[in-house]
Amino acid sequence: MPPPPQQPPGPHGAYPGPQPGPYGAQPGPYGAQPGPYPGPQAGPYPGPQPGVPQQYPGPYGGPVPGPYGMPQPPRKKRTGLVVGLVAGALVLFGCLGYGVKMVFDAAGGDTPFPAATHKLTVPRKLVDGQYTLAQDMSGTEGKKLLDESYSPFARTDGAAVAQYTAEQDGAVKALVVSGYYGQIKRPDTERGSLLRGAGTAQNAKIEIPAKDVTPAGAEVKVECEVLSNTEAGNKVTFPMCAWADGNTAVGVGVVDGATLAREPGDIDLAAAAEVTLKVRAEMRTPIG
Numbered sequence: 001m002p003p004p005p006q007q008p009p010g011p012h013g014a015y016p017g018p019q020p021g022p023y024g025a026q027p028g029p030y031g032a033q034p035g036p037y038p039g040p041q042a043g044p045y046p047g048p049q050p051g052v053p054q055q056y057p058g059p060y061g062g063p064v065p066g067p068y069g070m071p072q073p074p075r076k077k078r079t080g081l082v083v084g085l086v087a088g089a090l091v092l093f094g095c096l097g098y099g100v101k102m103v104f105d106a107a108g109g110d111t112p113f114p115a116a117t118h119k120l121t122v123p124r125k126l127v128d129g130q131y132t133l134a135q136d137m138s139g140t141e142g143k144k145l146l147d148e149s150y151s152p153f154a155r156t157d158g159a160a161v162a163q164y165t166a167e168q169d170g171a172v173k174a175l176v177v178s179g180y181y182g183q184i185k186r187p188d189t190e191r192g193s194l195l196r197g198a199g200t201a202q203n204a205k206i207e208i209p210a211k212d213v214t215p216a217g218a219e220v221k222v223e224c225e226v227l228s229n230t231e232a233g234n235k236v237t238f239p240m241c242a243w244a245d246g247n248t249a250v251g252v253g254v255v256d257g258a259t260l261a262r263e264p265g266d267i268d269l270a271a272a273a274e275v276t277l278k279v280r281a282e283m284r285t286p287i288g
Helices: 079-094 141-148 187-198 269-283
Strands: 118-120 131-136 154-168 171-184 204-212 222-231 234-244 248-256 284-286
Touching (some): 118 171, 118 248, 141 154, 187 204, 187 234, 248 269, 269 284
Antiparallel strands (some): 118 284, 131 154, 234 248
């Protein structure tokens, strides 16, 4: 039998190893050799790469395409952050009436204090269950209110300072409630002090001064104003209302993510007054 044919030497005198077949790798002396058709590669939507933001999947598992074929980055909603910052600023600086210079006159100075028949409580839910208690700061910020504020027309027995939050139709909302209870013989003066105090909040400005917006049939006067506040680079507007009676005086800031960008004149003060009266009905409770 004649010997097997020899391969011709390569250009440098060496004999090349086994050559790949037409459809992929062929076995060589030390295992498979790579062919012209490599193994499976990553698909068109590879996993997270360093320095590349994670994408949200589209309806069929891939990322949502952007305007130039690039994946669309996720939308960042800042509304909740802004609402929280504004509400926090009201709690810490404004609603409590810090820094407000109160001007008194002699009228009513000899009026006796009314009996203490009602107090304020901080329920878990407010406004027909729409808002849920987020923070009760009656023992901290409320104590500051009692320690740092003084009025000859009020004898205070306690304070109520709280923040409530809600979400409706994707919009984040907050209520900031702060006030005190005891015996008050000049309710109009105390109500005005709370509203002026809101204007002293950090980065706050009174856009529309307080005015009477008492709903028909209400048993107590409600005044509301429009404030603006700049937080996280955004200027926002919202209403603040207040009531005061013989036993309670409370300011209510109504911060709604759906209306933060409105012009001051477009803020619905009548609606804010209605919310304030509901807050009063649910927080003001008989003593005993």
